[in-house]
Amino acid sequence: MKKKRFKAEQIVAILKEAERDGATVAEVCRAHGVSDATFYRWKKTYRGMDVPEVRRLRQFEDENGRLKKLVAERDLEIDAMKELLRKNW
Helix, strand or coil, rough: CCCCCCCCHHHHHHHHHHHHHCCCEEEHHHHCCHHHHHHHHHHHHHCCHHHHHHHHHHHHHHHHHHHHHHHHHHHHHHHHHHHHHHCCC
16 A cells, blocks of 8 residues: 555645645645645545544544454354355254
8 A cells, every 4th residue: 555645634734734824725735745636635535624633533444444344354254154054964
């Protein structure tokens, strides 16, 4: 997986800089070395968030991924048990 250059806290700071300074999106993107599309994707994802909210979002996403993995493993175990029970002994 590709390594991300910016952490969520840095992204929020960049978005706030664009709002606060009144600079154009192109100027902010050029200063931080990102494309306009990346800026607008970040804006769509992190709009109106502060750093603590971003941290909580990341924690929720990590927990959600862990829970999905547990459910998938449980489903595999259930399928294996069903297959074992289908066999005639």
